[in-house]
Amino acid sequence: MNFLNEVAQHYPAAVSLAAGRPYEEFFDVAALHRHLDTFRRHLADDLGQGPEQVHRTLLQYGRTKGIIHHLVARNLAVDEELTVAPEALVVTVGCQEAMFLVLRALRAGPDDVVLAVAPTYVGLTGAARLLDLPVRPVATGPSGVDAGDLRVQVRRARAEGLRPRACYLMPDFANPSGTSIDVAGRRALLDLAAEEDVLLIEDNPYGLFPAGDARRLPTLKALDTARRVVYLGSFAKTVLPGARVGYVVADQRVAHPDGTVGLLADQLAKIKSMVTVNTSPIAQAVVGGALLEHGCSLVAATARERAAYTRNLHHLVDGLGRRFPAGSPVRWTVPTGGFFVVVTVPFPVDDALLHRSAREYGVLWTPMAHFYDDGAPVHALRLSVSAVTPAEIDVGLDRLAALVTDETARRQAAVTVG
Amino acid sequence: MNFLNEVAQHYPAAVSLAAGRPYEEFFDVAALHRHLDTFRRHLADDLGQGPEQVHRTLLQYGRTKGIIHHLVARNLAVDEELTVAPEALVVTVGCQEAMFLVLRALRAGPDDVVLAVAPTYVGLTGAARLLDLPVRPVATGPSGVDAGDLRVQVRRARAEGLRPRACYLMPDFANPSGTSIDVAGRRALLDLAAEEDVLLIEDNPYGLFPAGDARRLPTLKALDTARRVVYLGSFAKTVLPGARVGYVVADQRVAHPDGTVGLLADQLAKIKSMVTVNTSPIAQAVVGGALLEHGCSLVAATARERAAYTRNLHHLVDGLGRRFPAGSPVRWTVPTGGFFVVVTVPFPVDDALLHRSAREYGVLWTPMAHFYDDGAPVHALRLSVSAVTPAEIDVGLDRLAALVTDETARRQAAVTVG
Numbered sequence: 001m002n003f004l005n006e007v008a009q010h011y012p013a014a015v016s017l018a019a020g021r022p023y024e025e026f027f028d029v030a031a032l033h034r035h036l037d038t039f040r041r042h043l044a045d046d047l048g049q050g051p052e053q054v055h056r057t058l059l060q061y062g063r064t065k066g067i068i069h070h071l072v073a074r075n076l077a078v079d080e081e082l083t084v085a086p087e088a089l090v091v092t093v094g095c096q097e098a099m100f101l102v103l104r105a106l107r108a109g110p111d112d113v114v115l116a117v118a119p120t121y122v123g124l125t126g127a128a129r130l131l132d133l134p135v136r137p138v139a140t141g142p143s144g145v146d147a148g149d150l151r152v153q154v155r156r157a158r159a160e161g162l163r164p165r166a167c168y169l170m171p172d173f174a175n176p177s178g179t180s181i182d183v184a185g186r187r188a189l190l191d192l193a194a195e196e197d198v199l200l201i202e203d204n205p206y207g208l209f210p211a212g213d214a215r216r217l218p219t220l221k222a223l224d225t226a227r228r229v230v231y232l233g234s235f236a237k238t239v240l241p242g243a244r245v246g247y248v249v250a251d252q253r254v255a256h257p258d259g260t261v262g263l264l265a266d267q268l269a270k271i272k273s274m275v276t277v278n279t280s281p282i283a284q285a286v287v288g289g290a291l292l293e294h295g296c297s298l299v300a301a302t303a304r305e306r307a308a309y310t311r312n313l314h315h316l317v318d319g320l321g322r323r324f325p326a327g328s329p330v331r332w333t334v335p336t337g338g339f340f341v342v343v344t345v346p347f348p349v350d351d352a353l354l355h356r357s358a359r360e361y362g363v364l365w366t367p368m369a370h371f372y373d374d375g376a377p378v379h380a381l382r383l384s385v386s387a388v389t390p391a392e393i394d395v396g397l398d399r400l401a402a403l404v405t406d407e408t409a410r411r412q413a414a415v416t417v418g
Numbered sequence: 419m420n421f422l423n424e425v426a427q428h429y430p431a432a433v434s435l436a437a438g439r440p441y442e443e444f445f446d447v448a449a450l451h452r453h454l455d456t457f458r459r460h461l462a463d464d465l466g467q468g469p470e471q472v473h474r475t476l477l478q479y480g481r482t483k484g485i486i487h488h489l490v491a492r493n494l495a496v497d498e499e500l501t502v503a504p505e506a507l508v509v510t511v512g513c514q515e516a517m518f519l520v521l522r523a524l525r526a527g528p529d530d531v532v533l534a535v536a537p538t539y540v541g542l543t544g545a546a547r548l549l550d551l552p553v554r555p556v557a558t559g560p561s562g563v564d565a566g567d568l569r570v571q572v573r574r575a576r577a578e579g580l581r582p583r584a585c586y587l588m589p590d591f592a593n594p595s596g597t598s599i600d601v602a603g604r605r606a607l608l609d610l611a612a613e614e615d616v617l618l619i620e621d622n623p624y625g626l627f628p629a630g631d632a633r634r635l636p637t638l639k640a641l642d643t644a645r646r647v648v649y650l651g652s653f654a655k656t657v658l659p660g661a662r663v664g665y666v667v668a669d670q671r672v673a674h675p676d677g678t679v680g681l682l683a684d685q686l687a688k689i690k691s692m693v694t695v696n697t698s699p700i701a702q703a704v705v706g707g708a709l710l711e712h713g714c715s716l717v718a719a720t721a722r723e724r725a726a727y728t729r730n731l732h733h734l735v736d737g738l739g740r741r742f743p744a745g746s747p748v749r750w751t752v753p754t755g756g757f758f759v760v761v762t763v764p765f766p767v768d769d770a771l772l773h774r775s776a777r778e779y780g781v782l783w784t785p786m787a788h789f790y791d792d793g794a795p796v797h798a799l800r801l802s803v804s805a806v807t808p809a810e811i812d813v814g815l816d817r818l819a820a821l822v823t824d825e826t827a828r829r830q831a832a833v834t835v836g
Binding site: 005021022024027028029032033036040054055056058059060061062093094096097100104123126127129130132236240241242243244245271273274275276277278279280281282283286 | 694
């Protein structure tokens with residue numbers, strides 16, 4: 001994503017339909033102070049900590065697995081009907097660290113590989129690359145994941161002498177595809193994971209953002225009766241990106257190097273102690289305070305954001321329809337929620353085209369090729385609705401339409417001349 | 419260190435001469451709010467950010483290399499007479515992440531190794547283990563590092579077809595040895611690093627804590643005219659551990675994978691973007707505010723802590739002298755600052771003995787064997803003075819003396835019987 005940030009910095013006047021950061025209109029610096037105070041009072045009043053202990057909890061080195069684990073567990077119970085032992089949680093420096101820790105734990109040796117539904121979030125492939133852990137793509141099906149291909153890929157890896165450890169996926173409003181897996185698909189995936197003896201790494205940053213009247217579906221973890229799912233959570237989209245607080249639920253029983261059996265969460269904590277020691281208790285306190293102020297539910301707390309995303313998603317999809325009427329070769333997804341729409345165009349979309357789009361047309365988007373690891377040309381781009389206004393969407397789509405028209409004509413002219 | 423935390427939790431009544439966390443008497447939760455406000459005003463008044471930009475800086479995703487880099491650079495100029503371009507700094511989630519990023523950058527392939535002065539801080543060896551990066555020990559000499567052995571180890575590694583990339587060391591009041599390198603030793607190390615073409619990774623968490631009238635020495639980085647030194651800094655001991663904010667100065671020019679040449683800091687930022695994305699701007703704001711409130715100098719700001727550590731260090735060393743008079747086989751280091759004293763005893767010191775010390779004698783310390791990677795028996799333990807009162811030091815030393823007396827007698831009896 002560094003590359004995209006650099007492009008955005010080079011063309012500050014361009015409308016960005018690339019940025020996936022959350023809506024910031026409702027951000028409130030004053031709330032930081034309130035959240036800190038709320039959490040401080042919680043330590044004293046609810047947990048019975050004396051003044052010295054409160055100081056120590058907020059300001060010293062602390063518990064590797066975190067200090068808001070009980071509140072995160074409550075949040076999962078309230079918002080996801082998911083019962084999690086607080087001890088099975090590790091609070092991390094954003095969801096990215098959670099991903100990194102899980103991949104490191106799964107990479108026990110050079111034969112280990114993970115699978116990931118393609119197109120894949122770059123944070124996953126980037127973390128795996130740092131760890132020399134190969135990522136093998138699994139095809140996206142009409143309902144999120146092609147389960148048949150998942151089985152084929154697991155067996156193929158085994159036939160090559162490799163150990164497929166887990167499959168990474170975002171069941172809800174995935175980044176970048178925007179697709180969601182239906183409930184039957186979720187159950188089928190859990191069955192398949194048990195049959196093939198692999199874990200599912202469920203990443204759920206967008207689950208609270210169904211569009212309009214769309215129904216929220218149970219998470220894989222909520223349907224998981226056999227501890228097949230490692231669940232990654234983020235507060236970046238629901239509370240504040242700047243807190244850099246995420247978490248992982250890892251209730252699997254695993255053999256530790258010393259021969260004892262314990263929670264995967266404890267193995268992750270050992271790894272974390274050598275990466276970041278512990279997540280800043282001050283940052284955790286901000287998130288903990290925000291949770292406490294909303295009875296540990298973020299569904300109601302994010303109503304304004306959900307409305308903004310819904311409005312923008314509808315505005316974008318409607319706007320695409322007006323600019324690319326029936327008969328146009330341009331196609332797009334119509335997701336039921338989340339931040340992202342994928343637009344398919346009649347030409348390959350690469351970084352050079354993005355630069356030209358930024359420079360000559362003043363609009364930014366994300367080449368879908370970034371989300372595949374094979375370097376093959378991809379005729380698609382990702383649009384994000386999370387950090388723009390409807391007016392900016394209009395301007396951005398006008399500019400995108402001009403680019404698509406010009407690029408299509410240019411290619412046709414080249415073919416004619418050729 | 420997880421093991422030590424577990425022992426400490428098992429024996430809460432034991433006096434801990436093991437904990438290396440900073441003195442917490444002067445911690446102040448109210449200061450958190452003040453620091454946040456100070457930094458917010460700095461963004462608006464000094465950097466000219468409008469209200470929206472201030473919100474975005476404090477609450478959104480942000481610059482991978484950090485938002486207080488200019489203040490850290492000023493701090494290094496004021497306190498260390500060290501001129502650093504802010505662009506050469508990466509603000510990290512504690513110094514541990516800085517260490518992790520540097521090791522990952524140095525591990526370009528399976529032939530890369532790093533050297534480290536032994537005994538070695540466990541955060542370094544633990545991070546290297548996560549990255550499958552071998553760490554080869556270099557002997558400690560009378561003045562911190564045995565430069566001759568460093569040269570031998572570099573050449574031996576090369577003769578084995580390996581690439582020794584860097585040597586890790588703490589020139590000031592090292593953890594765990596307590597030793598410091600004199601100025602001539604520092605210059606000799608820099609010459610050696612240039613001659614042998616390796617980097618020096620200078621870790622400096624304790625540099626602001628000379629005892630009493632001891633003089634602070636120039637950092638390796640301040641003497642480095644050839645960009646041989648990667649400098650790791652921490653605010654955990656000087657501002658707050660709970661902020662989890664550290665940094666790395668990496669002004670080396672390196673070839674990036676895309677063929678361009680740039681700063682090592684930028685390569686570290688790319689790695690960081692896949693580990694933690696960025697350091698919480700809220701945590702950075704707390705540290706930034708603290709820096710601003712003290713004119714970016716932490717020397718004056720830590721005068722009370724320095725006095726407490728000095729008092730404790732003298733009290734501990736005097737107390738050892740009273741309990742183990744001339745003729746005793748017990749020896750100890752007399753560091754010129756920092757948190758740690760190493761005590762050599764006439765028997766091997768392992769985790770089993772620590773458990774017995776905690777259970778039967780009520781005193782905790784750290785077996786020095788933890789700081790060596792070879793598993794050989796070590797007849798020494800580390801005492802820390804940072805998180806205790808003089809009265810606790812007295813009780814702890816009485817208990818330690820009883821343990822040493824009993825254990826020595828037990829061993830002699832076993833020898834006699836045998």
